Amino acid sequence: MSKNPTVIAAAKPDHMTQFERRKLKSADTEMSIFHLIHRHQGVSRIDLAKRTGLSEATLSGIVRGLIKKGLVIESGKGSTVLGRKPVSLRVCADTAYFLGVDLEWDSVTVVVTNSLDEVVHQVETPTKMLEGRDAVLQRTCKIIQEALKDCRLPKHAIKGIGLAHPGVIDTQNGVVLSYPRPGQMTEWKNVSLKAMLEKEFGLPAAIDDHTRMMAVAEKCFGMGASLNDFLFVSVGWGIGATIFINGEAYRGADGFAGELGHMSLDENGPLCFCGSHGCVETLSSCTAIIETVRRAILKGVDSTVRDLAEGDLDRISIEMVSRAAVENDKLASRVLEEAVVHIGAALSSVINLLNPRTVILGGLLFRHAGPLLLEPLRQVVSHRAMEKSAHQIQFIVSGLGSNAAALGSARLISEKVLDRVYEERCQALPRKQVA
Numbered sequence: 001m002s003k004n005p006t007v008i009a010a011a012k013p014d015h016m017t018q019f020e021r022r023k024l025k026s027a028d029t030e031m032s033i034f035h036l037i038h039r040h041q042g043v044s045r046i047d048l049a050k051r052t053g054l055s056e057a058t059l060s061g062i063v064r065g066l067i068k069k070g071l072v073i074e075s076g077k078g079s080t081v082l083g084r085k086p087v088s089l090r091v092c093a094d095t096a097y098f099l100g101v102d103l104e105w106d107s108v109t110v111v112v113t114n115s116l117d118e119v120v121h122q123v124e125t126p127t128k129m130l131e132g133r134d135a136v137l138q139r140t141c142k143i144i145q146e147a148l149k150d151c152r153l154p155k156h157a158i159k160g161i162g163l164a165h166p167g168v169i170d171t172q173n174g175v176v177l178s179y180p181r182p183g184q185m186t187e188w189k190n191v192s193l194k195a196m197l198e199k200e201f202g203l204p205a206a207i208d209d210h211t212r213m214m215a216v217a218e219k220c221f222g223m224g225a226s227l228n229d230f231l232f233v234s235v236g237w238g239i240g241a242t243i244f245i246n247g248e249a250y251r252g253a254d255g256f257a258g259e260l261g262h263m264s265l266d267e268n269g270p271l272c273f274c275g276s277h278g279c280v281e282t283l284s285s286c287t288a289i290i291e292t293v294r295r296a297i298l299k300g301v302d303s304t305v306r307d308l309a310e311g312d313l314d315r316i317s318i319e320m321v322s323r324a325a326v327e328n329d330k331l332a333s334r335v336l337e338e339a340v341v342h343i344g345a346a347l348s349s350v351i352n353l354l355n356p357r358t359v360i361l362g363g364l365l366f367r368h369a370g371p372l373l374l375e376p377l378r379q380v381v382s383h384r385a386m387e388k389s390a391h392q393i394q395f396i397v398s399g400l401g402s403n404a405a406a407l408g409s410a411r412l413i414s415e416k417v418l419d420r421v422y423e424e425r426c427q428a429l430p431r432k433q434v435a
Protein backbone atom coordinates (compact mmCIF):
# COMPACT_ATOMS: atom_id res chain seq x y z
CA MET A 1 0.00 0.00 0.00
CA SER A 2 1.30 3.44 -0.93
CA LYS A 3 2.19 5.74 1.94
CA ASN A 4 1.11 8.90 0.27
CA PRO A 5 -2.32 8.80 -1.30
CA THR A 6 -3.71 11.82 -3.03
CA VAL A 7 -6.77 13.29 -1.39
CA ILE A 8 -9.29 13.75 -4.13
CA ALA A 9 -10.74 17.07 -3.13
CA ALA A 10 -12.50 18.13 -6.30
CA ALA A 11 -16.25 18.60 -6.12
CA LYS A 12 -16.91 17.81 -9.77
CA PRO A 13 -15.14 15.61 -12.34
CA ASP A 14 -14.56 18.78 -14.40
CA HIS A 15 -12.34 20.09 -11.61
CA MET A 16 -10.22 16.92 -11.38
CA THR A 17 -6.78 17.00 -12.89
CA GLN A 18 -5.45 14.27 -15.16
CA PHE A 19 -3.14 13.25 -12.34
CA GLU A 20 -6.04 12.89 -9.91
CA ARG A 21 -7.95 10.77 -12.40
CA ARG A 22 -4.94 8.47 -12.90
CA LYS A 23 -4.48 8.30 -9.13
CA LEU A 24 -8.07 7.17 -8.67
CA LYS A 25 -7.34 4.15 -10.83
CA SER A 26 -4.29 3.18 -8.79
CA ALA A 27 -3.98 0.99 -5.71
CA ASP A 28 -4.78 3.95 -3.48
CA THR A 29 -8.33 4.21 -4.75
CA GLU A 30 -9.96 2.85 -1.62
CA MET A 31 -8.16 5.36 0.58
CA SER A 32 -9.05 8.19 -1.79
CA ILE A 33 -12.72 7.22 -1.72
CA PHE A 34 -12.52 7.09 2.08
CA HIS A 35 -11.24 10.69 1.99
CA LEU A 36 -14.07 11.70 -0.34
CA ILE A 37 -16.75 10.19 1.89
CA HIS A 38 -15.17 11.95 4.89
CA ARG A 39 -15.20 15.22 2.99
CA HIS A 40 -18.73 14.85 1.68
CA GLN A 41 -20.53 13.00 4.49
CA GLY A 42 -23.86 11.63 3.27
CA VAL A 43 -22.69 11.27 -0.33
CA SER A 44 -24.31 8.52 -2.43
CA ARG A 45 -22.56 6.02 -4.68
CA ILE A 46 -24.06 7.86 -7.66
CA ASP A 47 -22.59 11.17 -6.42
CA LEU A 48 -19.23 9.45 -5.91
CA ALA A 49 -19.36 8.08 -9.45
CA LYS A 50 -20.07 11.60 -10.78
CA ARG A 51 -17.30 13.13 -8.71
CA THR A 52 -14.66 10.57 -9.63
CA GLY A 53 -15.59 9.33 -13.07
CA LEU A 54 -15.46 5.73 -11.79
CA SER A 55 -18.27 3.33 -12.69
CA GLU A 56 -20.96 2.62 -10.09
CA ALA A 57 -19.97 -1.06 -10.16
CA THR A 58 -16.33 -0.24 -9.36
CA LEU A 59 -17.40 2.14 -6.61
CA SER A 60 -19.76 -0.40 -5.09
CA GLY A 61 -16.85 -2.82 -4.72
CA ILE A 62 -14.65 -0.16 -3.11
CA VAL A 63 -17.42 0.95 -0.74
CA ARG A 64 -18.06 -2.70 0.22
CA GLY A 65 -14.39 -2.93 1.21
CA LEU A 66 -14.63 0.20 3.37
CA ILE A 67 -17.83 -1.06 5.05
CA LYS A 68 -16.13 -4.42 5.73
CA LYS A 69 -13.26 -2.61 7.43
CA GLY A 70 -15.75 -0.78 9.66
CA LEU A 71 -14.70 2.62 8.30
CA VAL A 72 -17.89 3.54 6.45
CA ILE A 73 -21.58 2.95 7.07
CA GLU A 74 -24.62 3.23 4.90
CA SER A 75 -26.86 5.69 6.64
CA GLY A 76 -30.52 6.30 5.88
CA LYS A 77 -31.96 6.43 2.45
CA GLY A 78 -31.96 9.43 0.17
CA SER A 79 -34.92 10.00 -2.09
CA THR A 80 -35.35 10.66 -5.78
CA VAL A 81 -38.47 11.22 -7.81
CA LEU A 82 -37.47 8.38 -10.11
CA GLY A 83 -37.99 5.60 -7.62
CA ARG A 84 -34.50 4.23 -6.99
CA LYS A 85 -33.36 5.53 -3.63
CA PRO A 86 -29.63 6.15 -3.26
CA VAL A 87 -28.18 5.13 0.09
CA SER A 88 -26.00 7.79 1.70
CA LEU A 89 -22.53 6.94 2.93
CA ARG A 90 -20.84 8.25 6.04
CA VAL A 91 -17.63 7.59 7.90
CA CYS A 92 -18.37 5.63 11.10
CA ALA A 93 -18.65 8.21 13.87
CA ASP A 94 -16.24 6.41 16.19
CA THR A 95 -13.59 5.63 13.56
CA ALA A 96 -11.37 8.34 15.08
CA TYR A 97 -11.64 11.38 17.34
CA PHE A 98 -9.86 14.72 17.02
CA LEU A 99 -8.98 17.66 19.24
CA GLY A 100 -9.59 21.18 17.98
CA VAL A 101 -8.12 24.09 19.93
CA ASP A 102 -8.75 27.81 19.50
CA LEU A 103 -6.07 29.81 21.30
CA GLU A 104 -7.69 33.23 21.06
CA TRP A 105 -6.85 36.56 22.71
CA ASP A 106 -9.48 36.21 25.44
CA SER A 107 -10.24 32.48 25.72
CA VAL A 108 -8.93 29.03 24.89
CA THR A 109 -11.63 26.70 23.54
CA VAL A 110 -11.06 22.96 23.14
CA VAL A 111 -13.46 20.65 21.32
CA VAL A 112 -13.28 16.88 20.90
CA THR A 113 -15.01 15.78 17.70
CA ASN A 114 -15.84 12.40 16.23
CA SER A 115 -15.38 11.37 12.59
CA LEU A 116 -18.66 13.06 11.67
CA ASP A 117 -17.33 16.37 13.05
CA GLU A 118 -19.81 16.19 15.93
CA VAL A 119 -18.66 17.76 19.18
CA VAL A 120 -18.55 15.10 21.91
CA HIS A 121 -16.83 17.31 24.49
CA GLN A 122 -16.07 21.02 24.84
CA VAL A 123 -14.28 23.11 27.42
CA GLU A 124 -13.19 26.75 27.64
CA THR A 125 -10.91 28.81 29.87
CA PRO A 126 -9.69 32.46 29.90
CA THR A 127 -6.39 32.85 27.98
CA LYS A 128 -4.97 35.66 30.16
CA MET A 129 -2.67 36.56 27.27
CA LEU A 130 -1.06 39.42 29.19
CA GLU A 131 0.46 36.93 31.65
CA GLY A 132 2.92 36.02 28.89
CA ARG A 133 3.45 33.22 26.39
CA ASP A 134 4.80 30.56 28.76
CA ALA A 135 1.86 30.93 31.17
CA VAL A 136 -0.58 30.84 28.21
CA LEU A 137 0.99 27.69 26.79
CA GLN A 138 0.98 25.98 30.20
CA ARG A 139 -2.69 26.86 30.61
CA THR A 140 -3.47 25.62 27.10
CA CYS A 141 -1.71 22.28 27.69
CA LYS A 142 -3.53 21.90 31.01
CA ILE A 143 -6.97 22.42 29.46
CA ILE A 144 -6.12 20.00 26.63
CA GLN A 145 -5.10 17.41 29.24
CA GLU A 146 -8.38 17.98 31.06
CA ALA A 147 -10.35 17.60 27.83
CA LEU A 148 -8.53 14.34 27.04
CA LYS A 149 -9.40 13.04 30.50
CA ASP A 150 -12.97 14.32 30.72
CA CYS A 151 -14.09 13.17 27.27
CA ARG A 152 -13.77 9.59 28.60
CA LEU A 153 -12.39 8.20 25.37
CA PRO A 154 -9.55 5.67 25.30
CA LYS A 155 -6.25 7.47 24.62
CA HIS A 156 -5.68 5.68 21.31
CA ALA A 157 -9.05 6.92 19.98
CA ILE A 158 -7.75 10.52 19.63
CA LYS A 159 -5.75 10.79 16.42
CA GLY A 160 -4.53 14.36 16.30
CA ILE A 161 -4.65 17.97 17.50
CA GLY A 162 -5.44 21.00 15.35
CA LEU A 163 -4.86 24.47 16.79
CA ALA A 164 -5.96 27.90 15.61
CA HIS A 165 -3.79 30.90 16.57
CA PRO A 166 -4.54 34.54 15.72
CA GLY A 167 -0.92 35.38 14.84
CA VAL A 168 0.96 35.09 11.55
CA ILE A 169 1.49 31.37 10.98
CA ASP A 170 3.98 29.31 8.99
CA THR A 171 1.57 26.43 8.47
CA GLN A 172 4.13 24.20 6.73
CA ASN A 173 6.39 24.11 9.77
CA GLY A 174 3.75 24.78 12.40
CA VAL A 175 5.40 27.95 13.70
CA VAL A 176 3.83 31.17 15.01
CA LEU A 177 6.01 33.77 13.26
CA SER A 178 4.57 36.81 15.02
CA TYR A 179 1.49 38.09 16.78
CA PRO A 180 0.87 41.78 16.12
CA ARG A 181 -1.05 42.64 19.29
CA PRO A 182 -0.20 44.74 22.34
CA GLY A 183 2.76 43.23 24.20
CA GLN A 184 2.83 40.07 22.08
CA MET A 185 5.32 40.80 19.29
CA THR A 186 8.38 39.53 21.18
CA GLU A 187 6.42 36.91 23.18
CA TRP A 188 5.21 35.10 20.05
CA LYS A 189 8.16 35.39 17.72
CA ASN A 190 9.04 32.10 15.96
CA VAL A 191 7.25 29.78 18.38
CA SER A 192 7.26 26.14 17.22
CA LEU A 193 3.78 25.37 18.45
CA LYS A 194 3.24 22.24 16.32
CA ALA A 195 6.43 20.60 17.64
CA MET A 196 5.50 21.56 21.20
CA LEU A 197 2.04 19.98 20.93
CA GLU A 198 3.40 16.81 19.31
CA LYS A 199 6.01 16.41 22.06
CA GLU A 200 3.57 17.16 24.87
CA PHE A 201 0.75 14.87 23.71
CA GLY A 202 2.44 12.32 21.45
CA LEU A 203 -0.11 13.05 18.70
CA PRO A 204 0.20 14.52 15.19
CA ALA A 205 -0.55 18.25 15.31
CA ALA A 206 -1.23 21.07 12.88
CA ILE A 207 -1.59 24.79 13.46
CA ASP A 208 -3.21 27.39 11.27
CA ASP A 209 -4.56 30.92 11.21
CA HIS A 210 -7.56 31.70 13.45
CA THR A 211 -9.68 33.35 10.74
CA ARG A 212 -8.90 30.60 8.23
CA MET A 213 -10.04 27.95 10.71
CA MET A 214 -13.31 29.82 11.25
CA ALA A 215 -13.70 29.94 7.48
CA VAL A 216 -13.04 26.19 7.18
CA ALA A 217 -15.80 25.59 9.76
CA GLU A 218 -18.06 27.87 7.74
CA LYS A 219 -17.33 25.88 4.58
CA CYS A 220 -17.85 22.49 6.25
CA PHE A 221 -20.69 23.17 8.70
CA GLY A 222 -22.00 26.70 8.16
CA MET A 223 -23.47 29.04 5.58
CA GLY A 224 -20.69 28.19 3.14
CA ALA A 225 -21.45 24.46 3.01
CA SER A 226 -23.33 24.73 -0.27
CA LEU A 227 -21.06 27.40 -1.79
CA ASN A 228 -17.92 26.82 -3.83
CA ASP A 229 -16.87 30.48 -4.01
CA PHE A 230 -17.31 32.98 -1.20
CA LEU A 231 -15.46 35.47 0.95
CA PHE A 232 -15.38 34.97 4.72
CA VAL A 233 -14.61 37.99 6.90
CA SER A 234 -14.03 37.84 10.62
CA VAL A 235 -14.06 40.86 12.91
CA GLY A 236 -13.02 40.01 16.44
CA TRP A 237 -9.97 41.07 18.47
CA GLY A 238 -8.30 41.21 15.07
CA ILE A 239 -9.67 41.29 11.52
CA GLY A 240 -9.05 38.69 8.83
CA ALA A 241 -10.51 37.22 5.67
CA THR A 242 -10.44 33.97 3.69
CA ILE A 243 -11.42 33.58 0.08
CA PHE A 244 -12.80 30.24 -1.09
CA ILE A 245 -12.25 29.43 -4.74
CA ASN A 246 -13.61 26.18 -6.21
CA GLY A 247 -14.32 24.96 -2.67
CA GLU A 248 -10.76 25.48 -1.43
CA ALA A 249 -9.38 28.20 0.86
CA TYR A 250 -6.88 30.30 -1.11
CA ARG A 251 -3.68 30.60 0.92
CA GLY A 252 -1.46 32.73 -1.30
CA ALA A 253 2.10 32.01 -2.44
CA ASP A 254 3.52 31.68 1.08
CA GLY A 255 0.35 30.94 3.03
CA PHE A 256 -0.24 34.44 4.34
CA ALA A 257 -3.27 35.47 2.26
CA GLY A 258 -6.23 37.08 4.00
CA GLU A 259 -4.63 39.74 6.23
CA LEU A 260 -7.55 42.10 5.69
CA GLY A 261 -6.96 43.66 9.13
CA HIS A 262 -3.66 45.12 7.94
CA MET A 263 -5.08 46.88 4.93
CA SER A 264 -4.01 50.46 5.51
CA LEU A 265 -6.88 52.95 5.18
CA ASP A 266 -5.13 56.07 6.47
CA GLU A 267 -1.40 56.62 6.22
CA ASN A 268 -1.70 59.25 8.98
CA GLY A 269 -3.83 56.95 11.14
CA PRO A 270 -2.81 55.19 14.37
CA LEU A 271 0.39 53.12 14.35
CA CYS A 272 -0.40 49.40 14.03
CA PHE A 273 1.63 46.63 15.66
CA CYS A 274 2.46 45.38 12.15
CA GLY A 275 4.49 48.60 11.70
CA SER A 276 2.08 50.32 9.31
CA HIS A 277 -0.33 53.20 9.99
CA GLY A 278 -4.12 53.30 9.89
CA CYS A 279 -4.68 49.56 9.40
CA VAL A 280 -8.40 48.70 9.50
CA GLU A 281 -7.65 46.57 12.59
CA THR A 282 -6.51 49.66 14.53
CA LEU A 283 -9.81 51.37 13.64
CA SER A 284 -12.52 48.70 13.71
CA SER A 285 -11.49 45.56 15.61
CA CYS A 286 -13.30 44.77 18.87
CA THR A 287 -10.13 45.91 20.66
CA ALA A 288 -10.34 49.32 18.91
CA ILE A 289 -14.11 49.66 19.46
CA ILE A 290 -13.89 48.91 23.20
CA GLU A 291 -10.90 51.24 23.63
CA THR A 292 -12.68 54.10 21.84
CA VAL A 293 -15.75 53.68 24.07
CA ARG A 294 -13.60 53.43 27.20
CA ARG A 295 -11.63 56.61 26.39
CA ALA A 296 -14.79 58.56 25.62
CA ILE A 297 -16.35 57.56 28.97
CA LEU A 298 -13.11 58.49 30.74
CA LYS A 299 -13.34 61.92 29.11
CA GLY A 300 -16.83 62.31 30.58
CA VAL A 301 -19.09 61.20 27.72
CA ASP A 302 -22.33 59.81 29.16
CA SER A 303 -23.13 56.23 28.11
CA THR A 304 -25.17 53.29 29.36
CA VAL A 305 -22.05 51.18 28.72
CA ARG A 306 -20.69 52.58 32.01
CA ASP A 307 -23.75 51.18 33.84
CA LEU A 308 -23.56 47.84 32.04
CA ALA A 309 -19.89 47.57 33.12
CA GLU A 310 -20.96 48.57 36.66
CA GLY A 311 -18.51 51.47 36.56
CA ASP A 312 -15.47 49.23 35.94
CA LEU A 313 -14.29 50.40 32.51
CA ASP A 314 -11.85 47.47 32.20
CA ARG A 315 -14.89 45.19 32.07
CA ILE A 316 -16.36 46.75 28.93
CA SER A 317 -17.16 44.04 26.39
CA ILE A 318 -18.36 44.11 22.78
CA GLU A 319 -21.59 42.57 24.03
CA MET A 320 -22.16 45.62 26.29
CA VAL A 321 -21.41 48.07 23.46
CA SER A 322 -23.78 46.19 21.18
CA ARG A 323 -26.52 46.08 23.83
CA ALA A 324 -26.15 49.80 24.51
CA ALA A 325 -26.40 50.53 20.76
CA VAL A 326 -29.62 48.50 20.53
CA GLU A 327 -30.96 50.74 23.35
CA ASN A 328 -30.03 53.81 21.26
CA ASP A 329 -27.04 54.80 23.37
CA LYS A 330 -25.44 57.63 21.37
CA LEU A 331 -21.80 56.80 22.09
CA ALA A 332 -22.11 53.06 21.41
CA SER A 333 -24.10 53.68 18.21
CA ARG A 334 -21.60 56.24 16.90
CA VAL A 335 -18.54 54.07 17.62
CA LEU A 336 -20.12 51.03 15.91
CA GLU A 337 -21.17 53.20 12.97
CA GLU A 338 -17.61 54.46 12.52
CA ALA A 339 -16.26 50.91 12.76
CA VAL A 340 -18.65 49.77 10.03
CA VAL A 341 -17.56 52.63 7.76
CA HIS A 342 -13.93 51.44 8.00
CA ILE A 343 -14.80 47.75 7.62
CA GLY A 344 -16.99 48.63 4.62
CA ALA A 345 -14.19 50.70 3.06
CA ALA A 346 -11.70 47.82 3.35
CA LEU A 347 -14.28 45.32 2.17
CA SER A 348 -15.15 47.46 -0.85
CA SER A 349 -11.54 47.23 -2.07
CA VAL A 350 -11.59 43.44 -1.67
CA ILE A 351 -14.94 43.24 -3.45
CA ASN A 352 -13.58 45.35 -6.34
CA LEU A 353 -10.56 43.03 -6.52
CA LEU A 354 -12.26 39.63 -6.22
CA ASN A 355 -15.90 40.21 -7.20
CA PRO A 356 -17.36 37.63 -4.76
CA ARG A 357 -21.10 36.88 -4.92
CA THR A 358 -21.39 36.03 -1.21
CA VAL A 359 -19.67 37.50 1.85
CA ILE A 360 -20.10 35.62 5.13
CA LEU A 361 -19.47 37.76 8.21
CA GLY A 362 -18.24 36.06 11.37
CA GLY A 363 -16.28 36.70 14.55
CA LEU A 364 -17.07 38.34 17.88
CA LEU A 365 -18.41 41.64 16.49
CA PHE A 366 -20.90 40.10 14.07
CA ARG A 367 -21.88 37.42 16.58
CA HIS A 368 -23.08 40.11 19.00
CA ALA A 369 -24.03 42.98 16.70
CA GLY A 370 -24.69 41.30 13.32
CA PRO A 371 -28.32 42.40 12.81
CA LEU A 372 -27.37 45.94 13.85
CA LEU A 373 -24.44 46.21 11.43
CA LEU A 374 -25.63 44.35 8.36
CA GLU A 375 -27.66 47.14 6.70
CA PRO A 376 -25.14 49.96 7.41
CA LEU A 377 -22.39 47.72 6.00
CA ARG A 378 -24.43 47.05 2.86
CA GLN A 379 -24.88 50.78 2.40
CA VAL A 380 -21.18 51.59 2.80
CA VAL A 381 -20.26 48.90 0.27
CA SER A 382 -22.94 50.03 -2.19
CA HIS A 383 -21.51 53.57 -2.02
CA ARG A 384 -17.84 52.66 -2.17
CA ALA A 385 -17.46 49.51 -4.27
CA MET A 386 -17.76 49.44 -8.07
CA GLU A 387 -21.43 49.16 -8.95
CA LYS A 388 -21.03 46.03 -11.08
CA SER A 389 -19.21 44.16 -8.28
CA ALA A 390 -21.52 45.30 -5.47
CA HIS A 391 -24.76 45.03 -7.41
CA GLN A 392 -25.69 41.41 -6.63
CA ILE A 393 -23.52 40.78 -3.61
CA GLN A 394 -25.08 38.93 -0.71
CA PHE A 395 -24.00 39.53 2.91
CA ILE A 396 -24.76 36.80 5.44
CA VAL A 397 -23.98 36.75 9.16
CA SER A 398 -22.45 33.44 10.24
CA GLY A 399 -24.67 31.23 12.39
CA LEU A 400 -21.73 29.41 13.98
CA GLY A 401 -20.91 29.98 17.63
CA SER A 402 -17.75 30.94 19.50
CA ASN A 403 -16.27 27.46 18.94
CA ALA A 404 -16.06 27.91 15.13
CA ALA A 405 -12.24 28.14 14.97
CA ALA A 406 -11.85 25.11 17.28
CA LEU A 407 -14.24 23.15 15.02
CA GLY A 408 -12.28 24.21 11.94
CA SER A 409 -9.02 23.13 13.61
CA ALA A 410 -10.41 19.69 14.45
CA ARG A 411 -11.52 19.39 10.82
CA LEU A 412 -8.04 20.46 9.63
CA ILE A 413 -6.23 17.75 11.58
CA SER A 414 -8.86 15.11 10.71
CA GLU A 415 -8.13 15.63 7.00
CA LYS A 416 -4.40 15.51 7.59
CA VAL A 417 -4.36 12.23 9.52
CA LEU A 418 -7.13 10.38 7.72
CA ASP A 419 -4.74 8.24 5.65
CA ARG A 420 -3.02 7.17 8.86
CA VAL A 421 -6.41 6.29 10.40
CA TYR A 422 -7.13 4.15 7.32
CA GLU A 423 -3.77 2.38 7.44
CA GLU A 424 -4.05 1.69 11.17
CA ARG A 425 -7.48 0.13 10.64
CA CYS A 426 -6.15 -2.07 7.81
CA GLN A 427 -3.22 -3.22 9.96
CA ALA A 428 -5.52 -4.01 12.89
CA LEU A 429 -7.77 -6.26 10.80
CA PRO A 430 -7.05 -9.93 10.08
CA ARG A 431 -5.23 -10.29 6.74
CA LYS A 432 -8.18 -12.21 5.20
CA GLN A 433 -10.60 -9.35 5.96
CA VAL A 434 -8.38 -6.65 4.45
CA ALA A 435 -8.02 -8.44 1.14
Ligand SMILES: [Zn+2]
Nearest residue numbers: 262272274279
Ligand atom coordinates in the same frame (compact mmCIF):
# COMPACT_ATOMS: atom_id res chain seq x y z
ZN1 LIG B 1 -1.35 46.53 10.69
